[in-house]
Amino acid sequence: xxxxxxxxxxxxxxxxxxxxxxxxxxxxxxxxxxxxxxxxxxxxxxxxxxxxxxxxxxxxxxxxxxxxxxxxxxxxxxxxxxxxxxxxxxxxxxxxxxxxxxxxxxxxxxxxxxxxxxxxxxxxxxxxxxxxxxxxxxxxxxxxxxxxxxxxxxxxxxxxxxxxxxxxxxxxxxxxxxxxxxxxxxxxxxxxxxxxxxxxxxxxxxxxx
Amino acid sequence: xxxxxxxxxxxxxxxxxxxxxxxxxxxxxxxxxxxxxxxxxxxxxxxxxxxxxxxxxxxxxxxxxxxxxxxxxxxxxxxxxxxxxxxxxxxxxxxxxxxxxxxxxxxxxxxxxxxxxxxxxxxxxxxxxxxxxxxxxxxxxxxxxxxxxxxxxxxxxxxxxxxxxxxxxxxxxxxx
Numbered sequence: 001x002x003x004x005x006x007x008x009x010x011x012x013x014x015x016x017x018x019x020x021x022x023x024x025x026x027x028x029x030x031x032x033x034x035x036x037x038x039x040x041x042x043x044x045x046x047x048x049x050x051x052x053x054x055x056x057x058x059x060x061x062x063x064x065x066x067x068x069x070x071x072x073x074x075x076x077x078x079x080x081x082x083x084x085x086x087x088x089x090x091x092x093x094x095x096x097x098x099x100x101x102x103x104x105x106x107x108x109x110x111x112x113x114x115x116x117x118x119x120x121x122x123x124x125x126x127x128x129x130x131x132x133x134x135x136x137x138x139x140x141x142x143x144x145x146x147x148x149x150x151x152x153x154x155x156x157x158x159x160x161x162x163x164x165x166x167x168x169x170x171x172x173x174x175x176x177x178x179x180x181x182x183x184x185x186x187x188x189x190x191x192x193x194x195x196x197x198x199x200x201x202x203x204x205x206x207x208x209x
Numbered sequence: 210x211x212x213x214x215x216x217x218x219x220x221x222x223x224x225x226x227x228x229x230x231x232x233x234x235x236x237x238x239x240x241x242x243x244x245x246x247x248x249x250x251x252x253x254x255x256x257x258x259x260x261x262x263x264x265x266x267x268x269x270x271x272x273x274x275x276x277x278x279x280x281x282x283x284x285x286x287x288x289x290x291x292x293x294x295x296x297x298x299x300x301x302x303x304x305x306x307x308x309x310x311x312x313x314x315x316x317x318x319x320x321x322x323x324x325x326x327x328x329x330x331x332x333x334x335x336x337x338x339x340x341x342x343x344x345x346x347x348x349x350x351x352x353x354x355x356x357x358x359x360x361x362x363x364x365x366x367x368x369x370x371x372x373x374x375x376x377x378x379x380x381x382x383x384x385x
Binding site: 057058059060098100103104107108109192 | 248249250251252254323324325326341343
């Protein structure tokens with residue numbers, strides 16, 4: 001049996017452009033299909049994937065993007081717990097919405113990209129939310145500036161608009177969560193910039209052949 | 210109106226340098242205090258650039274003044290009848306030269322040590338004078354804080370002296 005849920009795409013999402021590429025039909029991984037018994041491996045479409053961040057800056061917000069360097073994603077549509085996500089971000093090419101913020105972000109007081117050119121995330125546990133079956137909670141470990149801390153991300157799986165129902169060749173994984181800068185020693189300009197950084201990952205993935 | 214200084218009067222170049230520097234310092238002191246205390250956001254981020262731009266301009270004016278005074282030495286101070294006032298005037302003038310150099314330089318060093326570009330007039334990126342280092346940054350901005358307070362104190366003494374003297378000191382800086 002294949003189960004689909006309909007959800008409305010968030011109008012306030014920073015990834016508005018995504019709306020042009022896929023509809024809001026959700027195909028969360030608890031969908032069962034006799035034809036996909038084994039975990040499926042996916043490859044990342046870098047060009048169509050984005051990682052956004054947002055942090056408070058006085059009365060305003062600094063926003064920006066962290067390019068995705070690589071991702072290894074395996075989805076088990078029968079046993080969700082067997083799914084896994086590993087993502088590496090290329091912070092050396094991180095960009096904020098104004099030049100000084102970009103420079104500060106990459107500099108030694110924040111991400112120190114010369115010494116620590118990547119941020120990595122590895123999932124350790126995935127649980128579908130019992131009261132919201134279209135969503136999952138993904139626990140894992142994130143490494144920033146060579147410091148590894150546990151993190152829990154919200155996860156959703158989407159199907160592009162131009163794909164037929166039930167098709168799993170191309171999917172979009174959205175992960176969202178937040179990190180404390182102080183927990184990773186990225187404390188630069190703490191008098192001006194907030195400690196909590198919201199992360200929003202949109203990973204477009206294609207079924208590996 | 211002579212450009213060069215004479216034995217008794219200031220030429221217009223020296224006077225222009227003096228008043229331009231005075232304007233810059235008197236504007237920078239409150240601006241610096243405001244910038245240090247404001248809640249920074251997009252709407253006021255430009256004030257950092259303005260602060261740095263004026264600071265670099267004051268430093269440039271000082272450099273021009275020193276060169277100009279080698280080319281055309283200024284007239285000696287008019288003596289007052291009170292020895293300590295003459296001494297105070299002499300030392301305040303000397304202090305001005307030191308402080309007008311150290312204040313912008315310490316700001317430049319501290320800004321460079323943060324790892325951010327020192328951008329003036331939103332066009333010119335100055336080279337950093339120090340490595341990116343928290344120690345350099347803390348020390349330089351500590352020096353900047355102290356030096357600017359001393360500069361404010363000297364400015365008060367200087368203005369008070371100029372306004373209270375009745376021997377034509379202020380007039381010759383205005384009219385030559």
